[in-house]
């Protein structure tokens with residue numbers, strides 16, 4: 001990875017996240033973050049208004065980018081075996097994890113994505129700290145301070161997350 005880009009990534013929290021410049025820089029490194037339409041086709045006149053990165057919960061952005069770097073490394077050395085075909089189809093939070101659907105994966109990329117999903121279950125989806133709680137109504141992982149508050153002022157029902165619970 002280019003050293004400058006490493007610095008750029010490390011300083012991500014201070015970047016004007018969501019700006020077109022940010023998106024352009026992100027997609028310059030990770031072309032697969034350019035969104036596709038509902039059918040997986042290129043978006044006409046795409047102008048970097050949004051990327052797949054926008055669909056990632058704030059607390060999971062760091063591990064998501066680490067994952068992207070791993071995927072890019074595979075693509076860099078795959079001799080175009082998957083290069084042109086690999087693309088995300090959908091990215092969302094589901095059952096307390098970062099769920100990513102993609103086309104054109106090889107086994108290596110599949111495993112990288114699975115690893116990231118697994119990791120996300122133990123990371124606060126709001127702030128990225130280690131998660132201690134899993135809300136039970138809408139299943140999401142939170143640290144001590146991020147468990148959301150209900151309208152009546154009480155915290156959402158949550159059960160403690162034990163490391164290794166999913167292994």
Ligand SMILES: [Zn+2]
Pocket residue numbers: 124125126127128129142143144145146
């Ligand atoms: Zn948190």
